[in-house]
Amino acid sequence: MILVAFALTALAAIVLVALSRTHNQMNAAAVGQALVFAALAFYILFFVRVPVDTFIVGSGYFFIDHLGLLEVLVATFIFVLAAVYARGYVGNLLISHELEAGSLKLFYAAWCLLELVIVLAFFSDNLALFWIFAEMTTVISAMLVAILSAKENIDAALKYIFVASVAMIFAFVGLIFLYEITRSALGTGTLNWTVLIAHASVLPAGMTTAAFLFVFIGFAAKSGIFPFHTWLPEAHAKAPSAVSAVLSGVLLNVGIYGIIRVFAIAHQTAAAAIVVPVILVFGIFTIAIAAFSMLPEKNLKKLVAFSSIENMGLMLTGIAVATPLAIFWVLVQVIAHALTKASLFFSAGILHRQYRNHLSADAPDDIHDVFRFQPLAAWGIVLGGLAIIGMPPFLAFFSKFFILLSLGSISPWVLALVLVLLFIAASAFGYFVIRTFGRTTPPGEPCEPVPYHTPLSMQAPIVILLALVLALGLMFPAGGYAFITQIVTELGFS
Template sequence: MMLLVPVVLPLLGALVYLLFGWRRATAWVSAVSAGLLLAVAVTLAAGVTRSGPRTAMAGLLRADALSAYMLLVIAAVAVLATAATPAFLRTEINAGRATARTGTRHSLLVQLFLAAMTLAVLAANLGVVWVAIEATTIVTAFLVGQRRTRAAVEAAWKYVVICSAGIALALLGTIVLNFASTHAPGAAGLDLAALAAHADGLDPGVTRIAVVLLILGFGTKAGLAPLHAWLPDAHSQAPAPVSALMSGVLLSVAFYAILRVKVIADGALGTGFARAALLVMALTSLALAAALLIGIRDYKRMLAYSSIEHLGLVAFGAALGSPAALAAALLHVLGHGLAKAVLFLGAGQVLQLTGTSRVDGVRGLASRHPALAGCFGLGVLALVGLPPFSLFASELGIARAAFTAGLAWQTGLALVLVLVIGAALVNHTSRMLLGAAHDHPVPAASPVPVVLLAGLMVCAALGIAAGPVPVLLNSATHTLVVTR
């Protein structure tokens, strides 16, 4: 029953908002729900590392170390995002950009969104995974368009159209894989564990097509090239907490699906096939992010493109396939989730304070709001991959694994692109933060970004000493490495 709790918990939260609406008394319900989710995730992770995978609901839900870890990521980022939501919504309502109704809808949808994501990582069946991820698209489309401005609606439209195309590819892939599976000796259906176990019996020709379609399809949702284009618009138009959730975990959840597919592909086709596909996607995503970040003019889009970069790095790590690389990639997912959540929440506050999301519209932020600017700056430095943040440790791990795998040139190229991206991020951010303040009067008292600081500190703590997390990562990588 333990496995059902993470899915039910957000649904209960949603029910509360449906019944009572968003008001002073219920403002913190979502945060409490996320906190409970985190507690459950920690318990589950501890249990799974101790006693192995467990299943529930007649084999419909299954939690191994990887699922538990992803649940942890979702819960951690959700805590950050939901903890920042009440203040965010109150500011929006005070500024007249939203009403309590908006608040209700927002909170309801976010809870549903969380439920869909937890379902996606706990589902034992590829079909259910697909359904859950499709559900996130539907839920978040409303969230992206929440502001009802022309740009927001356009972004939501793009999001729905492109992601539908992607998800359709994934559906096609699922069907083809099902076909391959039903014609294989094991007859595993779409159960992920069974597919992975009997992957060597799958027909290579059919599986190839299925794997390509699945990777492309879920890659769309994960923000990998070539179908990444929904991401900048959606992330920049969504309300800050939603951007944080989308960028911090939704992309990783989609990537989780790719990881599951990769296990099957490695078993059926050898490690080379998925590696090549992921490598190409990773490098293309990095190159694309680099090219577009140089001339970026909008800081929320900047953060969105940086998400493409980081998912590219995760894909790069996953492509390597060695335990060290996978552990690094998974750690990267968590570190990126935290840092990006902090940044999107910070960007939301900057937007509320300055009224513009243009880089050159924000000047001398550090002079006017030192705490907020400090958090934003440190967050960007974390994204660039500086210690003590955990992204440094994971990038170091990926680089080391890549050179050990003998991919010197590809890694060199990737690192150069990371450098260019880092330079662009630092360049744009420094223009926002540094320098003397404009002479126009200070608007409101600057907020004390407790949530942001907490997120950064967790990210830094993870980078200094991750405690039991590596153990969890270790067992998670065991489920992903195919020894054939």
């Protein structure tokens, strides 16, 4: 019945969008859907005994456990703030003719549908069904990237679809392998995660290794892991900033979520001896390519996008350690990254409206007098940057510290290498901010452009997110520790 409520809410929102005549009405429908979705997620958290495996519709295919619920809580919260942010941001896109009025209904209908598909993906027990929903998120989010009236946005969207969908074909093959493995080992083929994790120990190591590696390729592309990361900087930088926040804070989690689910199965078998080094190598290379790509970067949104790649790589190294402590803090890092990265893209969106370059989204940002024109967005980038590189007392400091501590218990040399790469990434982010935000107009000279009037709907989400990652860093709730510990147990790492 819970999933029916999600589906009916999304359907109502899409109908309201279709019937709406103004941007504010369409935005109100999107905000309303996000609020109802968030309310349903928190209702499950406080009033439903999790895990839930029985539904009036979809029994045997959907399942709510603590990991899926965590992802939905984060996703719906970010969607609420992103929808509020879109009220002012998309309105300005219409004024500047970067978004055609005729595309507005398509934008908000795709937005509402994307949120529903993400929720259904995280609540899918059947891995084939999860694969279908993950593919749907690619197509729908690509529409949101291409919605602007610019050829480069269409190119970025097509590249996103091509890379992610081709890689997901490998994941489909891996799921076929997994189905055949269970048919041989259990007598009945299945792709239901609850059955797979319960009987993982009897699965043969060789075929399980092959299945995992194929599935890993697909979901690695979805989460921006090297060498399948090439779509991410383009799509995240060129998308409307409200969409960029969702792509980085929510969509990347779909890929990491899939990797964690399938790795939890492989970890219970002898295949772990092979797949763990593979995951670790991919994680290190992902951090490295992101760090060195950030060094010469002169475009703010691309810099933030490469930072997302770096964080995905760090999560992958934590998954490779595969201890209960490491998995616990990887999940905390999922929360910290999603909230912080959304705030960074919201701040970058304000600066894009202030200093937008009409020639190309790839052009260097001509940012100057930023603390004079847009002080909130400037401080949002500064504080968000400190948070995402792991400075105390923000939440990411603790998650990164304990992931690295766990990595050090495996190999001090690997820890040293990762520390150097993270230092390069942090230095690149800091250098960009110091160099760019330090530009000021000398006294007496004309100061262009005029300040962009930032509506409250675009300012409030930044303040809320930064306050939240700071508050969670200062005092992470005891209930949160218990909740994430339960996830680690359900995944079989305890």
